[in-house]
Amino acid sequence: MALKSFDFKPYNKLTPFEAWIESEGIPIVREFVVPDLRTVELGPWGRLGGKGAWLVLGSANDQSATTPYICEIPPGGRLEPEKHMYEEIIFVLDGMGATEVWIDEGKKRLFEWGPNSLFAPPLNVWHRLVNGSGQKPARFMALTNAPAVFNLYHNVEFVFDNPFSFRDRYAEEPDYFSGKGEQKPGRVWDSNFIADINKLSLHEWKERGPAARNVEIELAHNAIAAHISEGRPCVYRKAHRHGPGAFIFVLEGAGYSLMWPEGGSMKRYDWGAGSLFTPPNRWFHQHFTTSREPVRRLALKGWGQKYPIGGWDLMATGTEEGGDMIEYEDEDPRVRRMYEEELKKVGMTLQMPPAKTRSGSSA
Numbered sequence: 001m002a003l004k005s006f007d008f009k010p011y012n013k014l015t016p017f018e019a020w021i022e023s024e025g026i027p028i029v030r031e032f033v034v035p036d037l038r039t040v041e042l043g044p045w046g047r048l049g050g051k052g053a054w055l056v057l058g059s060a061n062d063q064s065a066t067t068p069y070i071c072e073i074p075p076g077g078r079l080e081p082e083k084h085m086y087e088e089i090i091f092v093l094d095g096m097g098a099t100e101v102w103i104d105e106g107k108k109r110l111f112e113w114g115p116n117s118l119f120a121p122p123l124n125v126w127h128r129l130v131n132g133s134g135q136k137p138a139r140f141m142a143l144t145n146a147p148a149v150f151n152l153y154h155n156v157e158f159v160f161d162n163p164f165s166f167r168d169r170y171a172e173e174p175d176y177f178s179g180k181g182e183q184k185p186g187r188v189w190d191s192n193f194i195a196d197i198n199k200l201s202l203h204e205w206k207e208r209g210p211a212a213r214n215v216e217i218e219l220a221h222n223a224i225a226a227h228i229s230e231g232r233p234c235v236y237r238k239a240h241r242h243g244p245g246a247f248i249f250v251l252e253g254a255g256y257s258l259m260w261p262e263g264g265s266m267k268r269y270d271w272g273a274g275s276l277f278t279p280p281n282r283w284f285h286q287h288f289t290t291s292r293e294p295v296r297r298l299a300l301k302g303w304g305q306k307y308p309i310g311g312w313d314l315m316a317t318g319t320e321e322g323g324d325m326i327e328y329e330d331e332d333p334r335v336r337r338m339y340e341e342e343l344k345k346v347g348m349t350l351q352m353p354p355a356k357t358r359s360g361s362s363a
């Protein structure tokens, strides 16, 4: 792979990562909520092949950890091979194909994927994605922690042409991408390849509210991770906040999110199947389902449970105890009123016990 030079100029306010993606020459999407990832306009991508776009949602502060991109492989086409010192999780939006993975070309592994497959090429290991159809394009979304790596090292040769092998992560095991996995405590599924995420079982998560169910996903010994959560209509979970780097893709259903910085005004964002958004750094956020079917969300995020990087351990602790979750009794009463009104518009009613305030009265 020929490395394009990277003309990062210090003292110009752009982060090295932003300067690098600008040098890539593909569209950079800067919407707060991308309405549908399947229809985003892409541009020809010289480095990777195919067509792509970087998704820079939110402010520079929200891009300090992770940033996703979309890529489309043309019918009958394949991408350029690449390896890199940032982690990556790939989610297939549409189409089918295969990925080749290798350290040593003699020990190439190949696995096939289709719609809703989720996998991670191991860190700094060669990989190449190939479209399996001669008629239809294949489109995927990938989350990377490239911002963290570029901002630390600002050197393309280090990132893309680094001889180090992380054999603790990938030692060319023949069954690495077979789809095997292990259930771990904390609602975690630990695997390297998931053929269809809709077939994973979800687990109850009572601390977050009624009928909250999710599954956490760890892949390829990465620090970045994923989860799937379900939001039923007529009930809602408690608000919470955390650091930057979680990108939420709506698999099915429709609804809206309320988001606000501490002490700031609440903003509402509507979304549906195919939408992508990211809660800004330390903003509280709370999701509401307005479709009759439950909402299923896939979050690709900069942290997991297997190799925790800190800063996200208070999400299930109430703010009264110094945590990052707002208990129902501490909630702004407008939150529930708005949801009741939205449900009424579509002929549904809230199915939760009356909210109590901390002083004991009903809100």
Ligand SMILES: [Fe+2]
Pocket (backbone or CB within 6 Å): 240, 241, 242, 246, 279, 285
């Ligand atoms: Fe969150």
